[in-house]
Amino acid sequence: MICNCSNCALKTVFFDSFKDEELEFYCESRVEVKVPAKEFIIKQGAEIKDFIYLKEGLIKLFRTSDNGKSQIISFGKPMDFVSIQSVFSEKKYNYSVQALIDSVVCVLDFNTVKDLIKNNGNFATSLLKQISFSYDRITMNTLDILQKRLYGKVAHVLIYFADQVYENDEYSLPISRKEISEYIGMSVENVIRTISEFRKDKIIKVYGKTIEIIDKKKLQIISDRG
Amino acid sequence: MICNCSNCALKTVFFDSFKDEELEFYCESRVEVKVPAKEFIIKQGAEIKDFIYLKEGLIKLFRTSDNGKSQIISFGKPMDFVSIQSVFSEKKYNYSVQALIDSVVCVLDFNTVKDLIKNNGNFATSLLKQISFSYDRITMNTLDILQKRLYGKVAHVLIYFADQVYENDEYSLPISRKEISEYIGMSVENVIRTISEFRKDKIIKVYGKTIEIIDKKKLQIISDRG
DNA sequence: CGCGGCTTTGATGTTCATCAAGTAAAGTGG
DNA sequence: CCACTTTACTTGATGAACATCAAAGCCGCG
Numbered sequence: 001m002i003c004n005c006s007n008c009a010l011k012t013v014f015f016d017s018f019k020d021e022e023l024e025f026y027c028e029s030r031v032e033v034k035v036p037a038k039e040f041i042i043k044q045g046a047e048i049k050d051f052i053y054l055k056e057g058l059i060k061l062f063r064t065s066d067n068g069k070s071q072i073i074s075f076g077k078p079m080d081f082v083s084i085q086s087v088f089s090e091k092k093y094n095y096s097v098q099a100l101i102d103s104v105v106c107v108l109d110f111n112t113v114k115d116l117i118k119n120n121g122n123f124a125t126s127l128l129k130q131i132s133f134s135y136d137r138i139t140m141n142t143l144d145i146l147q148k149r150l151y152g153k154v155a156h157v158l159i160y161f162a163d164q165v166y167e168n169d170e171y172s173l174p175i176s177r178k179e180i181s182e183y184i185g186m187s188v189e190n191v192i193r194t195i196s197e198f199r200k201d202k203i204i205k206v207y208g209k210t211i212e213i214i215d216k217k218k219l220q221i222i223s224d225r226g
Numbered sequence: 227m228i229c230n231c232s233n234c235a236l237k238t239v240f241f242d243s244f245k246d247e248e249l250e251f252y253c254e255s256r257v258e259v260k261v262p263a264k265e266f267i268i269k270q271g272a273e274i275k276d277f278i279y280l281k282e283g284l285i286k287l288f289r290t291s292d293n294g295k296s297q298i299i300s301f302g303k304p305m306d307f308v309s310i311q312s313v314f315s316e317k318k319y320n321y322s323v324q325a326l327i328d329s330v331v332c333v334l335d336f337n338t339v340k341d342l343i344k345n346n347g348n349f350a351t352s353l354l355k356q357i358s359f360s361y362d363r364i365t366m367n368t369l370d371i372l373q374k375r376l377y378g379k380v381a382h383v384l385i386y387f388a389d390q391v392y393e394n395d396e397y398s399l400p401i402s403r404k405e406i407s408e409y410i411g412m413s414v415e416n417v418i419r420t421i422s423e424f425r426k427d428k429i430i431k432v433y434g435k436t437i438e439i440i441d442k443k444k445l446q447i448i449s450d451r452g
Numbered sequence: 453c454g455c456g457g458c459t460t461t462g463a464t465g466t467t468c469a470t471c472a473a474g475t476a477a478a479g480t481g482g
Numbered sequence: 483c484c485a486c487t488t489t490a491c492t493t494g495a496t497g498a499a500c501a502t503c504a505a506a507g508c509c510g511c512g
Contacts, residue, residue, distance in 0.1 A: 071373050084358075085361075089356075114351065121345055125340065128353070131314075131354070132310075135311075136311060136315055143299060146297075147297050149467075150467070178489095189469075190467090376499070413501050414459085422460080
């Protein structure tokens with residue numbers, strides 16, 4: 001295995017704290033895995049043995065209830081840890097993770113990470129900061145969605161992908177209408193209707209999966225107003 | 227100041243990792259503060275300088291938007307850290323914390339905690355676990371509420387206080403109907419109507435602020451079904 | 453005592469889920 | 483490669499769920 005940690009983006013962001021021998025140790029136990037679109041990275045109920053972060057691609061976290069309905073928790077992009085949630089507080093994953101597009105994840109043995117936390121104060125500090133940041137993002141997004149109504153929710157999602165994921169007002173929506181509905185807790189039909197309305201009102205243009213935001217201000221107002 | 231850390235419940239749960247000299251150090255920088263009901267512990271926008279945990283009482287975390295509307299994020303009970311959210315990822319609090327009943331908090335200097343994380347691997351591990359657990363609870367509760375509708379949401383809240391807070395099916399609701407509405411994102415009137423319906427259907431008994439759950443099974447079904 | 457906030461109920465209109473039915477797109481086996 | 487199946491998307495119609503407005507009783511507090 002080629003250990004290219006030194007130019008791994010993740011390393012420069014979070015792992016500056018490593019001493020050389022630690023870096024090597026962490027490198028050796030690391031495995032890089034390619035994950036094709038739609039494939040699972042984590043399955044709900046599985047035992048937590050790894051510590052996973054996303055190197056390339058885009059993923060969704062979601063949970064499935066007993067009746068088979070699934071609810072999307074959040075999305076993850078490169079630099080995000082895949083298995084942040086619960087890994088320090090649970091034995092088993094209480095959510096699944098699935099690749100939305102072809103992705104690459106790096107997998108560390110979880111015990112290795114635990115050891116690093118104990119023995120490297122700077123690493124522990126960095127990780128804590130990152131976890132706090134990651135959870136915060138999810139919490140605030142979920143709270144935003146909770147207090148909005150249909151139109152505001154859909155506008156929020158469209159802006160989310162533009163600003164947080166693609167940093168571009170034109171993008172190919174990586175999820176289906178159904179998945180949007182599983183994220184915001186509304187019916188598929190009404191998600192579609194809302195997108196159609198935005199299109200008719202010339203706030204966005206829609207070509208299949210491609211979304212182009214034309215009137216960002218108006219969309220932002222709809223999102224803010226709820 | 228009397229340093230009674232050794233019999234502080236928090237200590238036995240999280241701080242077993244302390245060596246004696248660290249324990250003393252942490253004790254000396256700690257301040258115990260009584261907070262009467264309705265008083266603020268943290269104000270949104272204030273700089274993060276402290277690390278606060280709840281020794282006695284009950285608190286609510288909430289955020290206020292520009293238009294003055296407030297949204298409840300979560301509730302905290304003894305043993306919970308008050309200032310978990312954001313403290314490692316932000317400079318300023320993006321939420322407020324208010325005592326719901328007379329409470330007692332313990333305040334540590336934030337830099338002291340940061341030092342402890344760096345220098346005590348066991349402490350870092352314990353804290354990480356606790357933070358992960360705390361965030362998880364909030365995320366899952368919020369997601370639960372998001373996917374339910376009015377009746378399910380209200381049932382969820384009533385069960386939440388019975389199971390998670392009071393561990394009793396009869397309790398004095400520590401929040402107003404309006405606050406329930408700010409937590410679940412529905413109108414006050416409909417929260418009240420729903421509680422009245424539950425009362426008429428003999429699922430609960432209501433005497434002002436006092437709630438007594440009579441038919442827990444039915445209430446649970448309503449909550450589960452959404 | 454009176455004011456303001458909380459609670460409650462009713463009436464009304466808006467928002468939303470659900471059902472139905474059809475079209476487009478994407479996978480599947482021969 | 484085509485017929486077939488399945489899945490995603492779309493629109494309309496209907497009734498249920500919900501917000502909002504209005505009005506009145508209640509309670510704590512200055």
